[in-house]
Amino acid sequence: MFEFKKANDGIGVISLNKRARITGEMSANFRKWQETVDLKSCSTVIVDGSNIEFIDSMGIAALISIYKTISAKGSDLILVNLSEEIKKLLNTLRLDRLFIVKDCSVVEAIKDLC
Amino acid sequence: MDDDLSVRVLLKSILSRDNHDVVESADGRSAFSSLAVQKPDIILLDLMLPDYNGLDILAQLKESKELEPIPVIVLTGSADRESKLTALSSGAVDFISKPFLPEEVLLRVNTHLKLHDLIRSLRVAVDNLESDVIAAGKIQNALVPKSNPQGLSVEWIYEPSYRVGGDIFDVFKLDENRYFVYLADMSGHGVNAAMLSVMVHRFIEDFRTSIDEGEFDLSSFMKELDRNFIFERFNLFFTIVSAIVDLKEGFVLLSNAGHPTPLMKREGSVQFLEGKREALVGINMIHGDVSKIPFRNGDLLLLYTDGLIEVMNEKGEMYGEERLKNLMESSSDTDIRSASLNLKSSYEGFKGNALAEDDITALLIEF
Numbered sequence: 001m002f003e004f005k006k007a008n009d010g011i012g013v014i015s016l017n018k019r020a021r022i023t024g025e026m027s028a029n030f031r032k033w034q035e036t037v038d039l040k041s042c043s044t045v046i047v048d049g050s051n052i053e054f055i056d057s058m059g060i061a062a063l064i065s066i067y068k069t070i071s072a073k074g075s076d077l078i079l080v081n082l083s084e085e086i087k088k089l090l091n092t093l094r095l096d097r098l099f100i101v102k103d104c105s106v107v108e109a110i111k112d113l114c
Numbered sequence: 115m116d117d118d119l120s121v122r123v124l125l126k127s128i129l130s131r132d133n134h135d136v137v138e139s140a141d142g143r144s145a146f147s148s149l150a151v152q153k154p155d156i157i158l159l160d161l162m163l164p165d166y167n168g169l170d171i172l173a174q175l176k177e178s179k180e181l182e183p184i185p186v187i188v189l190t191g192s193a194d195r196e197s198k199l200t201a202l203s204s205g206a207v208d209f210i211s212k213p214f215l216p217e218e219v220l221l222r223v224n225t226h227l228k229l230h231d232l233i234r235s236l237r238v239a240v241d242n243l244e245s246d247v248i249a250a251g252k253i254q255n256a257l258v259p260k261s262n263p264q265g266l267s268v269e270w271i272y273e274p275s276y277r278v279g280g281d282i283f284d285v286f287k288l289d290e291n292r293y294f295v296y297l298a299d300m301s302g303h304g305v306n307a308a309m310l311s312v313m314v315h316r317f318i319e320d321f322r323t324s325i326d327e328g329e330f331d332l333s334s335f336m337k338e339l340d341r342n343f344i345f346e347r348f349n350l351f352f353t354i355v356s357a358i359v360d361l362k363e364g365f366v367l368l369s370n371a372g373h374p375t376p377l378m379k380r381e382g383s384v385q386f387l388e389g390k391r392e393a394l395v396g397i398n399m400i401h402g403d404v405s406k407i408p409f410r411n412g413d414l415l416l417l418y419t420d421g422l423i424e425v426m427n428e429k430g431e432m433y434g435e436e437r438l439k440n441l442m443e444s445s446s447d448t449d450i451r452s453a454s455l456n457l458k459s460s461y462e463g464f465k466g467n468a469l470a471e472d473d474i475t476a477l478l479i480e481f
Contacts, residue, residue: 057301093372094393
């Protein structure tokens with residue numbers, strides 16, 4: 001379900017291989033999964049939201065956890081391709097001030113960084 | 115149970131060699147007499163007994179609350195396919211065809227004993243967990259108010275999605291004319307969230323008692339929460355909306371940390387109280403911003419958790435903020451109690467038979 005790929009310059013990309021709601025058990029799985037991937041060595045982590053239909057508070061906690069893991073080394077967490085609903089949720093939580101939310105594709109986000 | 119003496123002797127010898135205690139019965143009547151005295155760990159049942167049909171015995175065993183959990187392996191003739199299927203669909207766990215090999219008997223009996231033991235331990239574990247969760251739910255429920263504080267008109271809906279939930283709230287009197295209200299929502303729901311909610315409640319109680327009641331400052335309170343519940347401590351966060359209602363001066367001081375936007379109904383029109391919004395609690399982003407909102411005679415304030423606006427119907431649509439605003443606007447409830455009942459029946463009607471995914475809490479405060 002969750003995929004992690006390393007692009008150029010140590011940029012890590014997290015995506016979902018099919019459309020899903022990150023809620024309930026799926027959120028718990030996301031949390032466990034992100035602990036198994038090597039995020040610490042990433043210069044930046046990009047989460048591709050194109051397959052994320054909705055995300056609940058445990059899913060949000062998993063995103064904060066990713067942020068906490070990488071921000072200790074000064075790396076950014078960038079979220080792209082998010083639905084309007086998820087963007088609104090991030091705004092309600094004011095997490096759009098902690099994460100970088102961009103309206104672009106993963107490829108464009110990587111190009112911007114390089 | 116088998117009417118054939120040679121089969122019983124053979125089975126007893128095979129099983130005794132593997133240290134199993136065996137009680138034999140040649141017919142149904144003596145089998146039930148033995149079962150009344152002692153319950154075995156497993157039953158081997160011949161389907162053709164002189165006084166009973168083996169399938170009837172199986173049905174009787176499965177109907178008895180005490181005997182039902184005992185696994186039953188049926189003994190059948192190798193050609194008797196139909197009986198094997200009927201026995202399996204009637205609750206037998208396995209079958210052994212005659213003639214049998216000693217190894218096969220031992221393998222099947224030992225496998226089912228192990229399996230049965232595992233199921234039994236699992237049941238005990240689930241029962242224990244269930245009673246712990248019920249106890250936790252009772253503790254959590256004991257923390258939310260049971261009645262209105264004197265002088266303030268409040269109604270609430272408090273519905274955990276499971277036996278325990280991640281929502282918590284409280285209302286208490288600060289002094290003659292001022293009241294403090296908060297509503298918090300822990301990330302997730304279930305035991306982790308419930309335990310954090312109890313800690314948050316406890317912390318707020320301590321904060322309140324540690325200062326002079328007249329000195330309760332909303333801004334310091336929110337900053338203190340942010341300092342004490344840092345995300346890394348529990349790997350959980352919470353959102354909270356807290357308010358000081360001043361009935362003498364006619365205003366509400368409101369602080370909203372990542373929580374859904376409260377609503378105010380005034381003279382028939384409903385407004386979202388966007389105001390200054392803070393980030394969720396625990397990521398060191400609360401600055402202590404407080405909004406001051408007029409609160410006068412007839413005004414109605416609604417605080418709620420996201421579980422309310424995220425109630426989903428069977429089509430997968432959400433209840434949403436707009437529907438909530440429209441409901442508040444269209445209702446001509448004369449009292450706060452019927453406004454609360456109206457809200458409850460609105461989202462329940464919308465939800466239909468869909469499952470509740472999140473805890474739902476709503477607080478209505480009327481001037």
